[in-house]
Amino acid sequence: MFMTMHRRDLLFGAALMAAVLPAARAAEPAQMPINHDHGAAPEGPFEIVARFDGPGPSGIAVTGGRVFVGFPRHAVNHKGATLAELKNGRLYPYPDVATSMPSDRPPATRLMSIHGMTIDAKGRLWAIDDGKLAGAPLAPGAAKVIGIDPATNRIFASIVLRAPTLLPDSHMNDLRVDLTHGAQGTVFITDSSFGQSPALVVVDVASGRQRRVLASHPSIQAEHPFMAVVEGRPLVFDPPAHKPAFVSGGVDGLTLSPDSATLYYSPLTSRRLYSIPTALLADFDQTDAQLATAIRDLGEKGVADGLASDAQGRIYTTNFEHDAIFRRNTDGTFDTMVHDPRVLSPDGIFVDGTMVYCTLGQWNRLGGLNGGHDLRVPPYYLIRFPTDAPAPVDATRPAPGELPLSPGAELRQQSRP
Template structure:
């Protein structure tokens, strides 16, 4: 009996050793690889940010639209490990009774080469129609931190459905320059709004054009789920957003843009946008469909001729080289909805990742966002586009 017991024990030990060796030899299952090296710059534990800009002097500014979060200030400056209201707390106190004199709900901030911070105020809290007399561009002198210019966008450039989204500047034209603004309306026609910064006059181009409109067949898929909201009829409705991301070519001759609800990149000559007499047909005929790039929120360009785009369905940042070829420069599960992009003088591309599709409106009223939201950067070794005034 003792010999049988020893034999059984030996077999048992042998089997155990074999199973252990087999388990140790089993390779780890393949997982999706990351691409590029993204660096966290700042973490947000309060409201959800959208826009970011890196000023030439190194200062960092961000904004927080008033979509429903508790937003104590809609524009802020990152100072060390904290964020402070900019240009001050009083300006950030929304006053619907005097909408021209306060910041209502800011969607984008852009620092220029003239040492100013431009603030694009949608005046559309909770994505509602713009408050009359509140939609505006505000310029702040970064040397004094004082508002030096407020340009109220005229009624002819705005629709009841307008949602001002992003802005780019070319200071070489007109007395003080030109601004190009996207209308990313979730309910009406999209378009490009052109603003003469000297006179404050503004006009719409490509309003309702297919290139500035949401693609009716587009169904975004983020984190494995269709990104949709509950309609009043109980049916799910995919994300609908018109012209959103915007970028100017290094020479300022071309405007690049993309609807939020699309995977295509479009371009149009800026000369036709500035020409108020150019017919809608002529402008539309000049639009080029540059093909698919992935679904994007923000766009940006650098001085070398490259275009950058977020790819919110794939947690990625992509770059279109001057030869037209796309490459993924960052792919990382932490890039949960890359929103605004900004090229800094330090050779980095800055971008916010704000978990936008985890908002309650996309999940039957359940907010799935997990703080913090994050500001990242990635090394690109390029400079920002600078379209400064021509020397006299």
């Protein structure tokens, strides 16, 4: 049986309930969870060793506490030194002004455009002179391998690269020196190519004998179509359908194992890492077909420009997609060593003992890749960071007799992003 209630009864009931119950209020809006991309946060301590307001840096090598930096001229034909020593915060043309600064001297007798650099097992500096001046063709004698003894600051080796090893569109990019093969060592060079003709180049130091190898092997070629995300922009490399929109090319980064038995290498436009025994690569009697059977595909390592190894055989790889530097451990796992918005176009990389050095040249902002607009914003940086982070300590309980931090350690702490 239904009861019928009049409107005045309903109103009376509502008033009675209001007198008994506390005042009602609107429910607070639900707290919406906010997602955070943990991979976007800076990671890893690093120190800014130097800031460069002039030409952009590329090659880097350190020996005996001395720091050498290369400033190539193939992208911008600048008027500064192409090879310099960094001392007390200043750059000095190396090995001297006449050799490193622009001049009218024949290309074979001076440094034209220093790119990759390394230190051999004897502590000597080696550099690849790609020979290229922006807007000009390669001149005879310009592309060469240079060896300099820091003990005397004198050039002890100058090996000019010639055809058919050198092509008109060659870009001799980086090098490593193996003193375990050849009477005076063997130099391995990556020709990443300004066109589409990359190759590995092998040079015997004692004789000057040289040759191109594996030019047609997939591990040497740039992959395409290929997409990279650079500063948040998805960019495609697919010649000739698309003009290059980011730094691209064939075989580029390379590094040796601690015992010089293995050469690791990677194309610039690729995410894969490869290796080959140096004993075979240094043997001029080996054919390309024989060399190809010894190549190992070690899997993905991200988009890398420079590669470097430490004494434990771990490989440090720059990554211009993530503004980062990663490390490939000997078991194939990876660690993020540095990740920071300032790490733009990490390029040359070098391990000196327990410190890793890297140049940041902002190469993906060059005008040739951005419709003629040079988007680089100086200064350019040279950074360094430890191969292994120090063990965590409890700052509230200093160890007995603990000494103050050294100035270098203080600076690294202050530089933590």
